[in-house]
Amino acid sequence: MNSFYSSLKVMGLFCFVRCIIGPRLFRINAVDGKEGRIYDPNILEAWSDYIIKSLTLAWGLGVYSSPAIAAILYRKGYFTVDGISSLGRLVSLVGVTLLGTIFFRGLGRYMNYDYVTFLNVLESEKSNINKVIKTGLRRYDFEFHDWPVSFRWNDVEGDKSKPPIFVEKPSSRSSIFMTLGAIPCEILSYIAIHTFGRRLIYPGTVKLLQAAVVNRIFHLCFQYGAERFKLITRDGNAIDSVFVDRRSKKEFPNGETLVICCEGNAGFYEYGAMATPLEAGYSVLGWNHPGFGGSTGVPFPSQETNAIDVVIQFAIHRFGFMPENIMIYAWSIGGFPASWAAMNYPDIKGLILDATFDDILPLAKARMPPSWGPLVGRTIRNYMNLNNAEQVIRYPGPFLLIRRVRDEMICTSDSSPLQTNRGNDLLSKVLQYRYPKLITPETRWALEASLTLDKDSLITLWHQYEVDEDICAATVRSYIEEKSASFPMSIGDDMTMEQKLQLMFYLVQKHMVDFDSTHCTPLPVELFQQPWDPEALLNQTESSDDQEKIKE
Template structure:
């Protein structure tokens, strides 16, 4: 009897241990949002030694269907998370109020501590109940088996099964790391000399850096740091605010599903050199065999944009292969979107495109909308061999736009804070890229104008164009050349633009022949000295001709989606 009962008892113990381990995985497992549409799903390994089984005829619902226990406990945890976030942001005011009321003493705080511990125990119980609800759901059990197996064996087969689920991206295994492939040889030709990080501004030495000066500047430095790391960063990148992401979650889930189900998109997690995890999506069109599909468009979103619902749709509709990514702190990406972290994220995205997806630099187009122009121009500066750069509704410098929305009395603080911690110097970076550039200006832009939306002459995209033309064609863009280009930029309709061109007698064929003749006799490296021996009228014509080629107008507001017909390759001589 004992001999016969031993193996039975051992088997029962093993089953209990496996059941408890599975329950533990369900308790600590990620939230599952969606099971993408697919019939005939391959089941996960149910345990060691068991084989995968096909489930023909099974058609899962598009959205994951949690059972009642999991659904209600998830709602409780979500509300607790929202309330905690609100409490975190309002804590300074709450502390000041409690201090004035005399609540900040041991006798008053001790009961609050007891209530806090009780609340934590209750919250832990809710989490355990949610795990129990998941444990009773076959859909979640299959998902957790696939996830755990992928963590052990991160191969293409397991990752393909895991990609059928949309869940909390923090639990997604890393697909590519910044140091996975050596890129020193590639980067050594770039203007940064192989360093993928932003260079800090050099500080002058001497009297300006004396001990007394440093002591005098210390309060200002503390204030700038506090402003940048509190509301400054959140004002600049509102998409990183948790409450906004929570409100947009249904739209993000729908956008993610559209990319995966309609475009067969591939999601991946990239590890940047600063430890941040970057959420990316890739749509491959190379199998179509056309010229557009062989080009990869890397999309850089705006300050409240996500690839799920952002500018990715424009190159997708135009027929290109597309790689989208979310800023640090946005949706599935971790970290905070300071300029240094943004540059690190863009660096690993490009390396992923080169070494994992198999594209060449000559096949990569960087496309950015609004504040995404910072990472786009950084990429163009650091990888000057990319095919082209397209900037939509972008600006030259953040300082004028920051001063526009802040009180005049804060001018010094705002300027110092932006230059030190939030310096988005798009124009400086753009001038270090020698390739084709297309700037798209919104004629009704209400965000990057410094006066009113109707005043197109105050659009900071104008300054971006002027800086680029002055760097590339300094002889053409003399005082008179700058004046006529500013006159053309002040036009808000095609009729007004045509009138300016007609007044100065711009002949496209003549301008093109002049540029081609210069290019044939010189190396082609910028800056060009074309126009040096030209008359004043000729330089004006050439300045207007170049402005037309580098900038195109789109009659829309800042946040209007860009139609696919406006997305095309920049002018190239």
């Protein structure tokens, strides 16, 4: 009997400690006919949580305004022995207040039946060796850091014969004296990228911005039946992901295809690109960049590629999607992990890049003072070498670029957003690699001109050069039947200049869709389409008239 009461005391103490260090609970979701509702903390927990969040917000503001605060304290005479002593007492008082508040928050949780029930379910799920999250935990929406791990990068045996592919950074030979002389610039580059640089490139990592984003995971769960997962990458980061399964559902004919979404530099799966493929009826897997939302880490290129790699492995090995049934859809800076994934998983169904650039360096230079050019170039190439075009040209599958006509973010001149849109450069580089006999020095002017035209002007250009879509399709089909669909193609080697221009304009139209909007407008579902696949032309019946026209 004594041992029984002792165990109860131990269990009670353990539960109380877990209440102190446990995650914040946001919502109790509707599952199995049970009504969903916002979690209702008692007054002790609510006020304690308010104080903790206020102190955390004040700390964040203090960090970002620390230079100004330091200057004010210096002028007020706090950089003396007495001043530092006063600051020390203030910090100690804040620390004691914070610890006491955490204790009372835990006490409030301990007296809340809903929270204690949630903790019991959470502990049970964490001891689940099968890593299959049961319905019990799906009832709760809470802080992600305590979510049980669903998949690790080494849970499956990888194909050792196919190591990951990476685009090498440009190498430069320099003497020892030049290397030594560059050390100050290297130091400046390191400081710049690890302070304000990466936050300018990825503002979604700023905690103040994240605090302003209301957690909407429960909305995805309620409306779409989403399931949340924690994935562990090769470098130890935890990636916050969510999956909506539409397979075997008659009302979703596209459900057998999985769309993996890669968000922008201030986008989260709760608010970002997932909405469009969800509305189009696809199965969708979303994830947050390292350092975004519940994901840990920092969105440097190596961590980004490790993140998308574990996401794809998770889709293949946990849910059973074959690569040929997976499309990758990326918006803005999400084009970097998306193009890396396409390069490393060449059998995927297609790659859709929305409002994406070819290389981040020209965009970075355009937004910095000209005198900073050398420092910006060194910093980008060493730490944030997001060279999407170099990765896309190594992907042999179907590819579609969605260009925002009034995109103010990926252009190098605000006065001419369409003409300086870096999406033009991305498409130009891809077409030049895939069709080198069409995109030549003699025809390049026409390609560049066509990419700077709006929709009406492009239609006029088509009429001017008498572009016949059926004939162009038949030409591509005949080439694939005679040779192959692999890139680069030698199609156009024996064509006249007029035929080359006609086919080039046709290919531009097949690889790019214009959307008359700015950068952050949600993509309409009617513009979300599977990329054009040249090999699909083999399934089309070619008319005898087209055959005769090609021969002529």
